[in-house]
Amino acid sequence: MKLHYYPETDSLYIELRAxxxxxxxxxxxxxxxxxxxxxxxxxxxxxxxSKLDLSSLGDRCAAVGAEGGVTAPRASYR
Known part of the structure; x- marks a missing residue:
C-alpha cells in the first residue's frame, strides 16, 4: 500500500495494488x-x-491484516 498526497487538490490517493x-x-x-x-x-x-486524521492509518491497516482482512505492508507517509 502506498499513500500519495496531492496538496494542489488536497486529495489523497491510497494505492492498494500497483x-x-x-x-x-x-x-x-x-x-x-x-x-x-x-x-x-x-x-x-x-x-x-487535509481535514482527515490519518495519523494512525498504517497501524489500522496492519491491524486489519492481522485479523485476516486485507493484507498490506505498513503505510509510508511521504
Missing amino acids: EPGAETREVAPGVDADFGADGMIVGLDIDGA
Whole structure:
C-alpha cells in the first residue's frame, strides 16, 4: 500500500495494488474507488484529505491484516 498526497487538490490517493484502474466509481461523497480489469479494488481517491486524521492509518491497516482482512505492508507517509 502506498499513500500519495496531492496538496494542489488536497486529495489523497491510497494505492492498494500497483496496476492501472479500469473503472472508477464514487463510493461515498468525496471518495472514489478505482477497480482493476479483474474487478478488484486497486485504489481510493479521497478529496479534502487535509481535514482527515490519518495519523494512525498504517497501524489500522496492519491491524486489519492481522485479523485476516486485507493484507498490506505498513503505510509510508511521504
